[in-house]
Amino acid sequence: MPHPKKKTAQRGIVAAAATALVVGSSFMPAAAAPTVSESPTASTSASEKPSPSASAVDTEGLDKAIERDLDKSVEEYVKDGETSDAVSKVRDELNEKGVEATASVKDGKAEITVGKDDADKAKKIIAETATPAPTKLEMKVRDAEVKTPGQVYKELAKTVAPKEMKRITAILNTAAGLKIYAEGFEKKEAKALESKAAELSAEDLTIEEFVSQAKYVEGEEGSGVAETTAAEDVYGAMGYAMDQSGQFTESSTVCSMGFNAWNSAGEDAVISAGHCSEDGTTTILGLAEQSAPNVFDGVGAKLGTFGFNQFGGPGNSGFTMEELNSMTEEEFEKLEPGTDISVIDDINPELNLHAAVSQWPEGQDERDRVINVTGVSKALIGSEACSAGRTTGWSCSEIYGEGVFFVYGQNDTVRSVWGYSAYNPGQTVLDQGDSGGPVLVGSKAVGINSANSGGEDRIENNADDVAMYTSLDDVFKKRYIDGYTLKFHVNTPNITVENGTEVEPGDAITGTMVDPSKGTVIRVIVDGKLYKTVELEANGTFSFPAPEEPGKFEFSLVAKDGYNQSEKVSGNVVVVEPAVEPETPEEEPTEPETPEEEPTEPETPEEDDKSEAPKDQKDDDKSEAPKDQKDDDKSEA
Known part of the structure; x- marks a missing residue:
């Protein structure tokens, strides 16, 4: 060099x-080196x-x-x-x-x-x-058992000869599996050693010997450190x-x-x-x-x-x-x-x-x-x-x-x-x-x-x-x-409620955000002060309640993740009193109709249990007229 x-x-x-x-x-x-001036x-x-x-x-x-x-x-x-x-x-x-x-x-x-x-x-x-x-x-x-490059690194340190370590360029997970890249690596040698892998010493191995024993990793030619x-x-x-x-x-x-x-x-x-x-x-x-x-x-x-x-x-x-x-x-x-x-x-x-x-x-x-x-x-x-x-x-x-x-x-x-x-x-x-x-x-x-x-x-x-x-x-x-x-760019949140929409106290004011990073929150600002901090749902939507006081409610939204924040977006709604439903006049309660009972024949007493007629009643069971009533006003019996 x-x-x-x-x-x-x-x-x-x-x-x-x-x-x-x-x-x-x-x-x-x-x-190519100019002076500082x-x-x-x-x-x-x-x-x-x-x-x-x-x-x-x-x-x-x-x-x-x-x-x-x-x-x-x-x-x-x-x-x-x-x-x-x-x-x-x-x-x-x-x-x-x-x-x-x-x-x-x-x-x-x-x-x-x-x-x-x-x-x-x-x-x-x-x-x-x-x-x-x-x-x-x-x-x-x-x-096969899953191995990480870090685990392989430790196993190499325990079993490979020190001089072999300087051959290693990298230990990587790849689309084709876990691989060790080593200078001068011989695939044919590693393959030939597979049948003898159990007989190899557990210490001072070559990279090829290590690969022949470790079925979860392959070796590749690399350029060394x-x-x-x-x-x-x-x-x-x-x-x-x-x-x-x-x-x-x-x-x-x-x-x-x-x-x-x-x-x-x-x-x-x-x-x-x-x-x-x-x-x-x-x-x-x-x-x-x-x-x-x-x-x-x-x-x-x-x-x-x-x-x-x-x-x-x-x-x-x-x-x-x-x-x-x-x-x-x-x-x-x-x-x-x-x-x-x-x-x-x-x-x-x-x-x-x-x-x-x-x-x-x-x-x-x-x-x-x-x-x-x-x-x-x-x-x-x-x-x-x-x-x-x-x-x-x-x-x-x-x-x-x-x-x-x-x-x-x-x-x-x-x-x-x-x-x-x-x-x-x-x-x-x-x-x-x-x-x-x-x-x-x-x-x-x-x-x-x-x-x-x-x-x-x-x-x-x-x-x-x-x-x-x-x-x-x-x-x-x-x-x-x-x-x-x-530092990273934070997308500006989108308010999904149109400006000037009439809402009732406590109604949800909604919005969405494209591609929010984990940890992003929505800050609601009113009159230059923090009104609420709102968490995002997994799909990027969010909402916060309208205030209880009626009137025009103006607010600004900023998406924030740590010290990174989006551009400010403003919106407004009109909070109105809840609509009062007209009272329905109460109807006079009506007594339920009593179904007419079928007339029943009076029980005829047994002959041996007959009651005598009252002494003041005539045989035809007619009542006498009041004494002060004239003959032309008499009621028939």
């Missing part, structure tokens, strides 16, 4: 320098920065990369990104409920794979989940320049800003690659102004300082090959996969950091077109990811694996990083100078450009090189940068 200080930023020279390089800065050629001023770079596109997903500047690299339309790419995001959420729900599942996507079709014993449980969870599953979701069942030029790897989507001396020199380096972010206090921050900080030894000079990818125009406005950096294990820890060879089994077991991440704090207050990344539009300034980031997600095996870098601009490729990859760090140490691997033919997707840049699936952030590993026809599909991305999901899950969150 040529001496780093003799390396230029030309892609061909860098690509030929080594089979595997960490992607970041290369030394800028002396002829020739750089744009801070006020120019800040004041001319445009606002993000009004649309949630603006891929206008990406259409060429998507059509060239993926043979898809922009609409198909965005739709497939939504499918990838949806199936990753289903997989997470299964894992959270005790079902070990893997997921992949291909051409808009999603696939979930679970163990045989979990099949029925998985079907039930998918049917009952609040997260809508993709329409084209197929569930596959496997008999990636080499790094971390001291110079400082380029990216929008570049920032650095130098260990704190001054711009011919040895100054450039890296990329990955995603703009918030710290725990709601202040601006930037997330980038950990190796760009050179293990915390370098100083950020300012923005690297560029008129096109791989064209450095000078140092611009001040940016900030590294607040956190980790490349490999905690405190940028790694191990040398000598240390690797002498490690005990107990020391091997402590080798947990690390990461490659950094945070830039103390951001220049004159800058305006948006929830978007540059599209590097052809023939235009890097700020002229942007794509809004709409959230954080996870890449899947088969996901089509697009990454940005200050060397290559925008490029897209298919992710074929997830797991741990190994990279050379400072002082010839080996660092482990958990992330994704993608096809990188001819280093057209990821090259020297792209470190720290953003990686997206659709419009969701999934990773940070970390490293590339080369070698002709060494990976599936005859791809010459491999692109390696730090997993943002792993970064946030393991709380490497606890308290920091990405």
